[in-house]
Amino acid sequence: xxxxxxxxxFEDYVKPGEVFIFSKSYCPYCDVAKVIFNKLKVPFxxxxxxxxxxxxxxILEVQRRSGIMSYPNIWIDGKSLGGCDSLKAAKxxxxxxxxxxxxxxxxxxxx
Numbered sequence: 001x002x003x004x005x006x007x008x009x010f011e012d013y014v015k016p017g018e019v020f021i022f023s024k025s026y027c028p029y030c031d032v033a034k035v036i037f038n039k040l041k042v043p044f045x046x047x048x049x050x051x052x053x054x055x056x057x058x059i060l061e062v063q064r065r066s067g068i069m070s071y072p073n074i075w076i077d078g079k080s081l082g083g084c085d086s087l088k089a090a091k092x093x094x095x096x097x098x099x100x101x102x103x104x105x106x107x108x109x110x111x
Contacts, residue, residue: 010061014075017103019044022062022073025051029084030072036087040107042100077103 014020019037023030025048037044047054049071063069066080074081076099081087090096100107 008055010058013047013058014078016078019105020075021046022071023048024071027071033072033074033084033087036091039110042105042107
């Protein structure tokens with residue numbers, strides 16, 4: 001089934017002041033990323049790219065701007081964070097909290 005999509009540009013998905021995850025529903029690394037954000041109580045938007053058809057132009061732009069072709073593809077405040085390993089590293093070294101603070105995105109730290 002071909003779906004009609006309203007959003008056709010990268011900027012329709014990735015926006016300043018938000019966390020956005022391009023995900024695959026079957027990907028365990030995507031699940032880990034979502035668990036981390038949920039535990040931090042960080043509001044995020046997520047697109048399951050295997051369940052909803054996105055324009056090729058959006059996917060290509062996500063890959064071009066992030067430099068990665070894998071999932072999850074995580075964006076904070078319009079900036080690419082990378083994938084799950086990058087998220088875990090940013091949490092461990094504290095840079096994730098700095099990014100969230102700069103974007104004025106609320107969170108609750110956990111160990």
